[in-house]
Amino acid sequence: MRKGRVTIPTDENFVEGTKEIAELWGADAVRDCDGTHLPKNALEIAEKVYNTYFVVRGDNAWADQHTDELQSVLLTTDYILATEESLAVDLMKGYSCDQLAVNEENPKKYWQVFDRTTGEEIFSWEYVGDGQVRVDGTIPYHEYSVNFFAVNLWDSTQMYNYITNGWNIEKHKVMEPRYEATFAHIKENMRKWCAENKNVNVVRYTTFLYHFFLVFNEKNKEKHVDWFGYLMTASPRAFDAFEKEYGYAIKAEDIISQGTYQSNFINPTKPFLDYMEFTEKYVTKTVRELVDVIHAEGKEAMMFLGDSWIGTEPYGDYFKDMQLDAVVGSVGGGVTVRMLSEIPHVKYREGRFLPYFFPDTFFEGNEENAIAELNKNWVTARRAMMRKPLDRMGFGGYLSLAAKFPKFIERAGQVCDEFRLICDAAGTAKPYSSLTVAVLNAWGKKRSWMCHMVAHELWYQQVYSYQGVYEALSGLGVDVRFISFEDVKAGIDKDIDVIINVGDEGTAFSGGEYWKDEKIVTTLRKWVAEGHGFIGVGDPTAYQKGGRCFVLADVLGVDKEKGFTLSEDKYNIEKKEHFITAEVCGEIDYGEGKKNVYALENTEVLDIVFSDRFKRNVNVGEVMLAANDYAKGRGVYIAGLPYSPQNARLLLRAMYWSCHKEEVMQRVFSSNVFTDCSYYPESGKYAVINNANEVQSTTFYNVNGEKKELTLQAGEIVWLQD
């Protein structure tokens, strides 16, 4: 039995049980959870004791005495139709009065009114009090909206839990640390807390200063949720500080951006990037003061990647300055593992696994389902851990509930052992890879593994066909990085073999207006022509221009018919066999796919869908998959790629084909698509994993291409030595 790397929840009423399970699982850390309290002598149970800590929320005594020092949130109204020459706008219409109230500070300075029919800002308006704006000189049948600040009366996460679980507890107000007195108080709170919590050596921040954008509507239902949204960092104080620091005034519209709130899907503008940087610098500097306090007490600082994480940007330039010891986050699939496990500048990264030990799973008779949930979560995440493991794993909830399920306890213990084995084998060096792929979008490194997310880990019909690309990459035996269009302009890194561009037209992920930039276009064309690979998924390189929709149609070998070239005959509709599709069984799943994509003349069509209504053999057929030679390089088009074992293999083959490395694909390779293989040169170990819930046979290839037949049990991991 081995020990370490595992965190379990505990409770003051379950000390002996905690010790037993800690022993069984080799846990070296305990934590508190919602509704539990750490035992007084927690440090006798485990080496590490985590305690949650809220920096800005829940100090209602202070908040009530300093009602002018609460946080704000930047909002906009609906578009409202004028039918006369003046218009009354009710700012709070559609917003929760429990959560928000109009921030009446100097409206003429901070708010804006726009004519959304012309796009022009309007200045003939007045705040008449009581949440009402009167706009004069409106043009009948134009629409108007008002950008304004609201006061944040209720922490978004607490409100969410309150509504979801029907809690009835005191509502946490949220303090704005930009006020000197409030920040002094926050810091003093931190000091006091340290003094009072000698039994804790890890402060688990949940989280720091500003919540991601989450507001509720007039029925207290979720109205807007963006895990990346900066709206709750914005305030009159922040705007004033920005102007002082950057020498120009940021406008509400720079963040509202026509009601899109500059989401992760919108190409960031210069003012918005400045504002992000401004916020990152402020959050970093402020949190650092708290971290210094706890470091002085000999405690570690751990950040929960969620809730009030905005402004930390773990892949940004300022994150390192907080001097955090650790990050922790919930683990959904491989993407969330990599998002956590690659965060730089911390000593360790921890993942919280499923199931959560709550009564909704841990009720009598449900033990098998609890085990199944554990296995599924583990196997999904493990693919990614083989490439870059987390440093620690953990569970949450009420340990006493889990303790009633002995088979679950046993299985979780095995998972903990397997996790430690992986960490040891993987070591500190990167696993073997013969290919480096870069995902190209407007965010690049700053939002590594954070692409195509809206609300954290929720499913959206518009994104799952793209998320599959990242999920596949998270566990494939290739090196992955994220690059921006600016990186391309600065010169593509020498070691990159393949670039992937994924997303819908006009979004930050496919790139939108970046494709107007001839430097980007020519750099990529030249780079591909010189022998590299370019893979596009969805609407890659899309920007209607020069008669084309896909700017790199010549590289990809396909373009999208938007009705402008219907009169051109399109004859390239015959499906060809190909290296990329050599292992496909049955239909390929393109998710939402794409409509109206057609192949250029010399492209190889690998998959094409014909309407069952078609009556004529030309001008029909929608290309789903295509491959194209482009001088010494190659382009590949895929209409969509939801995650599945077969699709992950398809992407792997597309990558190796596109950069002419087909011959090295079968090194450190396992033939069965339900398996993955990694090799750790440092330890000389190979790991072959079975991601399926059934026995699988596979041919394993070592680093020299030598084969060996293997049979793996459901979910099994097989280790081989060099």
Next chain:
Amino acid sequence: MRKGRVTIPTDENFVEGTKEIAELWGADAVRDCDGTHLPKNALEIAEKVYNTYFVVRGDNAWADQHTDELQSVLLTTDYILATEESLAVDLMKGYSCDQLAVNEENPKKYWQVFDRTTGEEIFSWEYVGDGQVRVDGTIPYHEYSVNFFAVNLWDSTQMYNYITNGWNIEKHKVMEPRYEATFAHIKENMRKWCAENKNVNVVRYTTFLYHFFLVFNEKNKEKHVDWFGYLMTASPRAFDAFEKEYGYAIKAEDIISQGTYQSNFINPTKPFLDYMEFTEKYVTKTVRELVDVIHAEGKEAMMFLGDSWIGTEPYGDYFKDMQLDAVVGSVGGGVTVRMLSEIPHVKYREGRFLPYFFPDTFFEGNEENAIAELNKNWVTARRAMMRKPLDRMGFGGYLSLAAKFPKFIERAGQVCDEFRLICDAAGTAKPYSSLTVAVLNAWGKKRSWMCHMVAHELWYQQVYSYQGVYEALSGLGVDVRFISFEDVKAGIDKDIDVIINVGDEGTAFSGGEYWKDEKIVTTLRKWVAEGHGFIGVGDPTAYQKGGRCFVLADVLGVDKEKGFTLSEDKYNIEKKEHFITAEVCGEIDYGEGKKNVYALENTEVLDIVFSDRFKRNVNVGEVMLAANDYAKGRGVYIAGLPYSPQNARLLLRAMYWSCHKEEVMQRVFSSNVFTDCSYYPESGKYAVINNANEVQSTTFYNVNGEKKELTLQAGEIVWLQD
């Protein structure tokens, strides 16, 4: 037995047979066809004798003596990638050398070279002869294309027939009438022909001066076909004349338009509209001289709406000046009937019905199929004729072949009788209508009933979901007109109840950039708010602007999620019962439909599709049909509407609902969706038609709303008197 309004083909070898069938069908006109010759005494068989006439093609003796006076065609090359600082372009690459040769006249004056990566025109190029252009100073990895003139060596229709039917005949060259000598010769030909063809009293022009855009590729396969394309009117002579007349030089790119060739789907630019008008004026004036010649001989001038019809624009301002007596065109469905039957400024309009009397249909044992084709064509066209009948009908091909099928002859005779009955009943006044609908697009009246067409009457996956709207309208009991955005700006006609906007984003049919114009937007909003109806199909009013995709989202009650507002919760996903869907049986067919359309807050969702992958109850569901109250008016959204009896009824109900006229819908109405009803106040007759191939029961409502139960046989027409 009645007589008149019917044209049949004849042949010098089938005179007696022609007489018999003419008697049976009541035919009063005979015509020649490809491969047949009129009998010398044709005027003894029929009152009217049509003979086909080619104005510019086939006079190879003249063409060979005046090789500089052939027609040109404006073309562009593919986009060609430069990898060095100069680039050689082979102009004819991808084009048929049998059809086309480079027109070497003054390339530097008429041609253009573009850097398609920047969109800029390049001047550092040279025509080096032999079809090769050398471009200097190219930027590596930019793409370039050359706009140039080719000589048209082979009439496109003849080439098409030659290739399709494997003919081996002399290739018709095409003369350019803009050369004085050539036009004098053309006119002289006309005079001579009249003198030699005293037995003909109707000149059936096939057609006049310029063919629609139809070019072939290097394998002599169709490369580009646009029934509306003006490319074959363009030539150095035309460009010179344009500059003289309009005071500015038209550029090749004004028509090439980034390789889209300014198709019917592209919003026409000012220079292109000028060029169209310039061409119309020239074609009109020139044809008029020929028409005057034949009028002087006592003959009638009939235009075939097809082949070389470009520049005639029957719904344009200049068409009337040709003083044509008649038009004739082929009849596919209801749309082609209305396209023909509403052409103004001619004495009569004739439709050529199917089947064509050719051996591919008229072979032994195929009589039932021939009858079925006749019935189908007739019933499809008849719906439209009840609203606006053609003046004449006709058939083509070899009459001797049809004569071998006595049941076919009998059925065709019945059709001819039914046609005459309809013409008599309909009279000259418009049939009863209680609603006027206008289709709004960039073309308006000028391209009435010509929307969403590419190659005439061919099926395209990208358009059938929209063509169904026009096909439905062609036979519904409402008045239909076509209006442009300029018409809207000038003020919407008082009698219009409903406006329909149909098509894909960015096309001339939905309107593209017109939706930037606040005058258009406010005029329509105000008009709807005052009590009118606005129906959108596909991507209506689409122009990404002000945070919206559908500019009139407020009127339509829906918008399209393009990835920019995913973080906004969308709760309006519950399907409601509604007047519009009251008669729907089973699933509605939206054709290609639309993705990612969602309902705004107060809209009534009438149909919504959920992904079978969805895991969460918000942010999903794609709205296919929605209805929205907008002050005193209403908006309706439909994702697509291929033609079917049920969809026609759906559209009818949507129209009446949208303008608050539900209570008058059931006047002059037949309840069964496979039937239509028209009322002719002039003659006091009602016609109820069965469009189905089976017996149908229906409830008929007269103009006062009084009901009567009817049973109609397959395809039957029942007449009732006031």
